[in-house]
Amino acid sequence: MKYSTSKENYIxxxxxxxxxxxxxxxxxxxxxxxxxxxxxxxxLKKLHEQQxxxxxxxxxxxxxxxxxxxxxxxxxxxxxWEFFLVEKLGFGWEEVHEIxxxxxxxxxxxxxDRLDDFLGKPKTDPHGDPIPDAAGIVPxxxxxxxxxxxxxxxxxxxxxxxxxADMLDLLRHHQIEIGSRLKITNRFRFxxxxxxxxxxxxxxxxxxxxxxxxxxAWATED
Amino acid sequence: MKYSTSKENYIxxxxxxxxxxxxxxxxxxxxxxxxxxxxxxxxLKKLHEQQxxxxxxxxxxxxxxxxxxxxxxxxxxxxxWEFFLVEKLGFGWEEVHEIxxxxxxxxxxxxxDRLDDFLGKPKTDPHGDPIPDAAGIVPxxxxxxxxxxxxxxxxxxxxxxxxxADMLDLLRHHQIEIGSRLKITNRFRFxxxxxxxxxxxxxxxxxxxxxxxxxxAWATED
DNA sequence: GAGCTTTTTTAGGCGAATCTAAAAAAAAAT
DNA sequence: ATTTTTTTTTAGATTCGCCTAAAAAAGCTC
Numbered sequence: 001m002k003y004s005t006s007k008e009n010y011i012x013x014x015x016x017x018x019x020x021x022x023x024x025x026x027x028x029x030x031x032x033x034x035x036x037x038x039x040x041x042x043x044l045k046k047l048h049e050q051q052x053x054x055x056x057x058x059x060x061x062x063x064x065x066x067x068x069x070x071x072x073x074x075x076x077x078x079x080x081w082e083f084f085l086v087e088k089l090g091f092g093w094e095e096v097h098e099i100x101x102x103x104x105x106x107x108x109x110x111x112x113d114r115l116d117d118f119l120g121k122p123k124t125d126p127h128g129d130p131i132p133d134a135a136g137i138v139p140x141x142x143x144x145x146x147x148x149x150x151x152x153x154x155x156x157x158x159x160x161x162x163x164x165a166d167m168l169d170l171l172r173h174h175q176i177e178i179g180s181r182l183k184i185t186n187r188f189r190f191x192x193x194x195x196x197x198x199x200x201x202x203x204x205x206x207x208x209x210x211x212x213x214x215x216x217a218w219a220t221e222d
Numbered sequence: 223m224k225y226s227t228s229k230e231n232y233i234x235x236x237x238x239x240x241x242x243x244x245x246x247x248x249x250x251x252x253x254x255x256x257x258x259x260x261x262x263x264x265x266l267k268k269l270h271e272q273q274x275x276x277x278x279x280x281x282x283x284x285x286x287x288x289x290x291x292x293x294x295x296x297x298x299x300x301x302x303w304e305f306f307l308v309e310k311l312g313f314g315w316e317e318v319h320e321i322x323x324x325x326x327x328x329x330x331x332x333x334x335d336r337l338d339d340f341l342g343k344p345k346t347d348p349h350g351d352p353i354p355d356a357a358g359i360v361p362x363x364x365x366x367x368x369x370x371x372x373x374x375x376x377x378x379x380x381x382x383x384x385x386x387a388d389m390l391d392l393l394r395h396h397q398i399e400i401g402s403r404l405k406i407t408n409r410f411r412f413x414x415x416x417x418x419x420x421x422x423x424x425x426x427x428x429x430x431x432x433x434x435x436x437x438x439a440w441a442t443e444d
Numbered sequence: 445g446a447g448c449t450t451t452t453t454t455a456g457g458c459g460a461a462t463c464t465a466a467a468a469a470a471a472a473a474t
Numbered sequence: 475a476t477t478t479t480t481t482t483t484t485a486g487a488t489t490c491g492c493c494t495a496a497a498a499a500a501g502c503t504c
Contacts, residue, residue: 006491036492036493042491042492046491
């Protein structure tokens with residue numbers, strides 16, 4: 001069975017819209033895909049024939065199990081490529097979406113699994129969204145302040161709530177950047193500081209004041 | 223101007239066929255692209271309209287300057303991705319061609335230039351073929367036995383003329399593998415050995431007997 | 445529940461890239 | 475220099491993904 005780029009985009013769009021409303025309308029899809037409702041209807045018939053969606057005229061659509069599985073594989077590819085672009089190629093996390101939209105349609109399964117290994121099997125993309133694993137299982141993600149991170153759990157830095165020059169300077173000094181994998185190794189109540197590791201490096205100590213501005217995502221069941 | 227995947231494949235095929243014969247025939251193209259001559263004729267008309275080829279019915283085709291430039295950009299992408307797949311993801315160099323055929327059509331110029339940097343601006347792909355730079359300039363490549371490599375020039379290992387277990391064992395011991403960047407730092411005539419570095423690491427000494435089995439590629443003008 | 449509005453589908457077409465079958469041009473052979 | 479063979483082009487279909495315009499179904503409103 002061959003899945004075209006266009007079909008994959010429909011499947012992904014249906015997946016995302018299902019998060020809001022379990023039954024997805026033709027109009028909502030047309031809006032999402034920047035296309036016309038008539039075109040959507042055409043495609044829905046084809047996706048139905050390929051058993052990727054449940055579809056009855058005028059009744060909206062839902063992904064079938066195999067449609068859902070496919071959607072998760074596409075999202076996995078999209079998010080792994082985003083991670084790659086930010087972590088390895090130094091792109092800003094605002095500019096990667098568009099490029100990942102193209103890369104997510106590269107078909108090789110082996111490629112994506114090796115990329116996953118190469119990147120260290122990350123649990124979240126640069127926006128903190130969970131990356132499904134090769135089996136299509138989506139890790140449960142907490143997105144919180146670094147100070148809420150339990151000791152010993154690895155988490156990825158997804159945003160900084162203060163963009164001042166002083167802050168960026170401090171972050172650079174600690175070699176902390178968006179996407180860095182952080183782990184709390186110790187908490188010191190006395191002087192309100194915490195000891196962390198960055199990217200598995202040596203432990204460093206930072207103030208709770210700094211930690212309060214760092215927002216991280218981590219998987220809750222490993 | 224928009225270039226589709228199919229058009230890009232035609233341009234690339236014409237480029238490669240021009241290496242053998244400066245005037246490319248419809249039949250040769252059809253063979254190369256696994257399509258029919260009639261389809262080729264259709265496409266040639268379109269490529270001609272877009273000024274990518276010189277085309278007169280019955281007279282074969284040649285790339286125009288802009289067609290040539292486009293071909294070099296596609297080849298650059300193809301070979302950089304191949305390098306990435308082998309060097310970073312650990313693919314064997316036989317299995318990367320097919321995947322690179324897909325990756326080469328990703329459009330972002332910024333992506334490919336950053337990938338180039340990330341990979342250390344390699345001059346050759348895993349097969350020893352030259353990688354055009356961002357301006358479309360193709361480095362001149364020597365492919366020879368490691369023993370012919372001048373002292374101090376970096377070269378990439380592209381093949382090993384002996385696949386015995388003993389040989390592979392020895393290579394693993396020296397952490398030499400296909401794609402490794404080698405440089406000769408010293409030659410010792412006395413015991414027929416040479417001193418080399420692998421991937422910029424510390425110098426190691428190997429026998430000329432081993433070196434005779436290693437084939438490398440390097441750029442002749444840097 | 446009759447009429448109006450919105451949503452969705454159908455019908456018919458278009459451009460891209462392919463195909464087959466047939467015609468035309470070029471090349472080769474005698 | 476004809477004839478034969480090969481190559482190339484034209485003509486006419488097909489599939490895919492999209493479009494517009496019009497019809498049909500569903501959903502509101504009073």
